Amino acid sequence: MNTSAIVMMVISMVFLWGGLILSILHLSKHPEELDDVLEDVKDQHTL
Amino acid sequence: MADSRENWTSRSGFIIAAVGSAVGLGNIWRFPYVAYENGGGAFLIPYLLALITAGLPLLFLDYAVGHRSTGSPPKAYRALFKGGETLGWWQVCVCIIIGLYYASVLTWAGSYVYFSIGQMWGSDPEGFFFNTYLQTSKAAGFDLQFVSHLFWPIVGIWALTLIILYGGVKKGVELSNKIFMPLLFVLFTILVVQSLRLPGAVQGLNAFFTPNWSAMMDYKVWLAAYGHTFFSLSVGFGIMVTYASYLKPKTNLTGSGLIVGFANASTEILAGIGIFAALGFMAHAAGTEVKDVVSGGIGLAFIAFPKIISSLGTGADLFGLLFFSSLFVAGISSMVSILEVPIAAMQDKLKWGRKKAVTIIGGGSALVSIILFSSVNAIKLVDIVDHFINNIGIIGGALISIISVAWFKRSALKELSDHINRISTIQVGKGWDFTLTVITSLILLTTLCMTVFNLIKNGYDTYSMSLQGVFGWGSVIFCAVVAIVLSKMKDR
Numbered sequence: 211m212n213t214s215a216i217v218m219m220v221i222s223m224v225f226l227w228g229g230l231i232l233s234i235l236h237l238s239k240h241p242e243e244l245d246d247v248l249e250d251v252k253d254q255h256t257l
Numbered sequence: 258m259a260d261s262r263e264n265w266t267s268r269s270g271f272i273i274a275a276v277g278s279a280v281g282l283g284n285i286w287r288f289p290y291v292a293y294e295n296g297g298g299a300f301l302i303p304y305l306l307a308l309i310t311a312g313l314p315l316l317f318l319d320y321a322v323g324h325r326s327t328g329s330p331p332k333a334y335r336a337l338f339k340g341g342e343t344l345g346w347w348q349v350c351v352c353i354i355i356g357l358y359y360a361s362v363l364t365w366a367g368s369y370v371y372f373s374i375g376q377m378w379g380s381d382p383e384g385f386f387f388n389t390y391l392q393t394s395k396a397a398g399f400d401l402q403f404v405s406h407l408f409w410p411i412v413g414i415w416a417l418t419l420i421i422l423y424g425g426v427k428k429g430v431e432l433s434n435k436i437f438m439p440l441l442f443v444l445f446t447i448l449v450v451q452s453l454r455l456p457g458a459v460q461g462l463n464a465f466f467t468p469n470w471s472a473m474m475d476y477k478v479w480l481a482a483y484g485h486t487f488f489s490l491s492v493g494f495g496i497m498v499t500y501a502s503y504l505k506p507k508t509n510l511t512g513s514g515l516i517v518g519f520a521n522a523s524t525e526i527l528a529g530i531g532i533f534a535a536l537g538f539m540a541h542a543a544g545t546e547v548k549d550v551v552s553g554g555i556g557l558a559f560i561a562f563p564k565i566i567s568s569l570g571t572g573a574d575l576f577g578l579l580f581f582s583s584l585f586v587a588g589i590s591s592m593v594s595i596l597e598v599p600i601a602a603m604q605d606k607l608k609w610g611r612k613k614a615v616t617i618i619g620g621g622s623a624l625v626s627i628i629l630f631s632s633v634n635a636i637k638l639v640d641i642v643d644h645f646i647n648n649i650g651i652i653g654g655a656l657i658s659i660i661s662v663a664w665f666k667r668s669a670l671k672e673l674s675d676h677i678n679r680i681s682t683i684q685v686g687k688g689w690d691f692t693l694t695v696i697t698s699l700i701l702l703t704t705l706c707m708t709v710f711n712l713i714k715n716g717y718d719t720y721s722m723s724l725q726g727v728f729g730w731g732s733v734i735f736c737a738v739v740a741i742v743l744s745k746m747k748d749r
Contacts, residue, residue, distance in 0.1 A: 211459055215466035218298030219530075222466075225305055226523045233515035240682050242268050243507035 262327060263426035263611075265503050270431040272513050275500050277434035277590030279491045279521040280441070282362065282558075285584060288485065288525040289532040290553020293465055295481045296472025303473065303482035304522075311700065312486040313518045314692040317685060318659070319492050320510045321673040323501035329601035330495040331744065333502065334658065337673075338666045344657050345602070346740035348495035351650040352598040354732050355494075356622050358639045359592050360418070361630035364411040365390075365559060366584040373566060373577025382563035387636070394633035397721040401632050408631040414592075415623035421593050422600060422615045426503050430597060434590050441586045445524075448579040449531035451572065452538070461537020464547035465529055480707075483700045488647065490521055491591070493655025495598040502601070511683040532557070539565045555636070558584060596622065608749045637720065638728055644717050645729035648708040650736055656701040663694040670694075 211219070265271040292300045326333040330348045334341030368390070372378060378385035387393045391407070394400035421433045452458060472478045491497060501510070533547070539561065540547045552561045566577040599622075600614045609617075629638055662669040670690065678684045717725055 211463050212467060214468055215298060215463045218301055218468050219462070219466045222301045222305065222526050226519060226526050230516065230519035230523045233512070233519050236682070237268075237509065237512040237516060240509055240512060242505070242509075 263503055264505055265431055266427050268504070268508055268513060270427070270435070271500060271504055271508070272516050273438050274431055274434040274590075274594070275491075275497065275513070275517045276520045277438050278496050278500065278594030279489065279517060279591075280438075280524050280587055281491075281591035282366070282584060282588050283489055284521065284525045285445075285528045285532070285587060286554050286557050288489065289465065289529040290551065290557060291481055291485050292529055293533070293551055294553075295478040296469040296475075297464065298466040298468035299470050299472050300478060300482060301466075301468075303479050304486065307479075307482040307486040308518060308522055310692045311483050311697045312490050312492070312522075313514060314685075314689050315487065315492040315655070315659070315697060316490055316497060316514045316518055317511055317677060317689065318662075318673065318693060319497035320501040320504075320514055321677050322658075323498035324504050324508065324510060325673065325676045327502050329502060329598065329605045330498050331602050332605045333498050334661075337669045338661050340744075341661065343740050343744040344654065344661070345495070346743045347650075347736050348493075348498075348654045348658075349599045349602045349743075350736035350739050351494050351646055351654055352496070352595050353618075353622055354642060354646050354650065354736065356592065356595045356599075357626040358630065358642050359588070359595060360411055360414045360623075360626045361407075361635055361639055362555075363414050363585060363588045363592055364407065364630070366581055366588055367414065368406075368410050369559065369563075370578060370581040370585060373563075373581055374574050376563065376567045376573055376577065378563045378567070380567070382567070383560045385563075386559045391636050392633050393636055398723050399727070400634060404631055404633060404635070407635060408627065411627050411631055412623075414589075415619075415627065417589065418592050418596060419615055419619045419623065422596055422619055423612060425611055430593055433593060437586050437590045441583060441590075444579050444583045444586065445527065445531070448576070448583055449527055449534070451576055451579065452531045452534035455534060455538035455541075455569075457537040457539075457541025458534035459537065460541055461533035461535065461547055462530065464537065464551070465533035480700065480704055483697075484704055487655070487701070488651070489525065490518060491594065493658065494651045495602075495654075496594045499598045499601045500594065507680050509681050510677050511681040511685065515683065535565050536561070539568065542568045555639075606743070606746070606748055637724060641717060641720055641725060641729045642732050645712075645725075646732050646736075648712075649705070649733050652701055652705045652708070656698065656705055659693055659701065660698050663690070663698060 265274070292304065322333045322337065323330075326336040328336070329345070331342045331345030334345040372390075392402075392404050394402065421429045423429060424432065487493065504510075536547055536550055539550045543550065550561065562580055563577075566573050566580070569576050596619055599618045600611070603609050603614045603618055604611065662673065670693070674685050674689065712729075716722060717729060
């Protein structure tokens, strides 16, 4: 592959796949709110 | 008695379903071609900017609209501004129309999984596709001649879609996506690896990634980048509004949206690599340049790829199975999301139970779709309706939804940003406001004006005016009339 093609390929892969990994890591550090989970448990008991 | 409103099992269930909706046929057959035609590697700059300045902001807007109201588009937009329900029904109608022809294209992809075993298209894939398989009518007008081998597969597609939808949000939509998305990832990754091992693959990657910097000075390239990002993310026609309405009250909207946006774009880059590696092989085998063999859309999937598969020798069956199965799996999850919009809307409006809504809306759509698309007109109708409904139906609906809140009722935009910021980790502010008010609005307005002007002046392609009038403009008029009528009806 020529140099400019390799550079563009690397930039787009790093930006998009890197963005995907970072956004997954970000969300995993912020778990779902506990009160929503509790609401679910409450619903199951009610049913 | 209506069921109480359903929820996703978890945030990850929503994310995987939203990715399943966004990742569709367009990721595989549209993006690589659009990128190549608009500057190759240089296109990636406007594409990445479009993702950040239009795709993600619009995705957040759709999520906020649906989540804030816990309703389908008519209910959600009615809660935001006067006349909003008509806009919501317009988006619902757009989804119904898309569902009709999307089932047809899925039928072709599913049938080609079977045809790829032994390469049943023989030495003339183009003749096989148009004449032997679709039996395309030569008549200029409408010709409702039945094609029996298109009938049963499209019945099967509708049956599968309706079975998933009968299952509901958790056990239907979410569960199917939890099966289809990992399957698509495995199939498509193997396909890309196989493509990269072919002789000539590097030639293809060079063609795809080598930047043509002068293209960046062309405003049409920028419009293409923004237009593609917009279509690719399934924003602006009610799907993301509906999916977000099933989220629990305290869901991190922007955090989830980032994953959906980046996952969708990551799949497109992967598709570009796989498709162009295969096209490189095709050019290598034919002793020509990649520019001589490149194509997109239906031509890429059902003509170019069969040619590539036939040239592979021993690995042909496997390669064909991987490619057409990937198309099929990517498409079925999008098909489910498209139909979910009208089903949710009727549940909200008429307080129908899920089974009743699926039977009447899904069953009615299936009937119309099966009659229209198991005929010799299938490809013509797909092409015409797709062009009009994408470029006027989706763009028009999205434009009105954005300018209604960004230009005319700024307090609604403030309410939406407050809603996002109350529950999300990544906050939206002036940047989000600016992208919606200025960038996205003006780009969509420009695109819509250019398309409508061009369609009125030149028509679409070489199709007869009667076909364009009935099925192209007719689809648009249908959406407008039904939207107005339904918005006048009282809720039950």
